[in-house]
Amino acid sequence: MDQTITASNRSQKETQILECALKLLIETGDAGLTMRRIADCAGMRLSNVQYYFKSRDDVLVAMVAQYFDACADNLLRLTEESKARTERERVRFLVNAGLSHGQEISDMCRAFREIWAISSRNNVIDQCLMRYYRRFADLMANYALSDELGTADREKVKALLVPYFEGYSVTARSLNLKNDVVVDMVTDIALSLMRRAMRQ
Template sequence: MDKKEERLNHILKATITILSEEGAEKLSMRKVAKNANLSLSNLQYYYKDKDLLLIATVKYYFESCQEEVTQAIALLTAERMPSTEVFLRKLLNMLLLEGKSNDQVLMFQEIWTLSARNEELERAVETYYKNYCTWLIDLISKFSKEPEVIVSLLIPFIEGYTIVNNVIPLDKERIIQMMVKLISSMDK
């Protein structure tokens, strides 16, 4: 990684920290510059305005999340290919994130809030989800005959779970069991 890429990553990590700890309403270019130990003009050299910074942050954040899941799946499949049920359990356990105590969930909620008021950011989020679906379809295709069906079920379920997990009657393990059973029955 070269020096410029390191600095960009440092800026994006500082932005993520502010978003997850303080929320979008507290995010400013000045605050990001301060947290990244840069002058405002130096930050603006890399990101002309807050919108460009947010789009880059969302892209970086989503790519980091995807990489984390990819690495975990690679570890799972390193020795031998697991059964579909084992794979689905592991995948769901990673993707079903619980509520406001999780920085990743807070970050996703901030991104959705910001994208509702910013068309360019909304397009960036939609692009991410299209790419994420394609990536997930490819990942699941090794275990399923109908990965598109499974992804079409999982994505909205996973997103909704992060919002309502603390009020639904079943715990995470029971939900994972239910989803694995449902998906397995669809895939026969």
């Protein structure tokens, strides 16, 4: 199966298979993601699922790519709908969006944790994960960072925020600070880094 197919080009059955695979990944983890369970969830015969996806790895790669596209599209939609106008408002909006999943165990957190685990033993999934984070970082930079920042300085701000967002999603529930306090603190650090870079 060609993994470059986009979600909009997939058939209804392919989309249904991938949605079931994601549901199973979230509910049962990687170990519960078998072709037979995917077929049962989708209400199809195993041979029908295998017609579209020859192996579990084919399903996994397509599901992860589709999921990451949806995550990136959601971030893009949020930034387009944002009422933030000033640089501080845009950075704060982005930081808040990036940290919002840290206070609860959401389906998004569950999906990412399973995908991270799979990526540690599957190079193709690891590459999908790296592409997603690069895309996420670029969307973030295009929305929130000043055009006056040079390429190297944009990379520094991305290197600060993206790992912080991901680490925070794992550790936030164990920390004593309220989310708004953390959002303001990270916003101030990012803006300080940007302003220092522009003064140099």
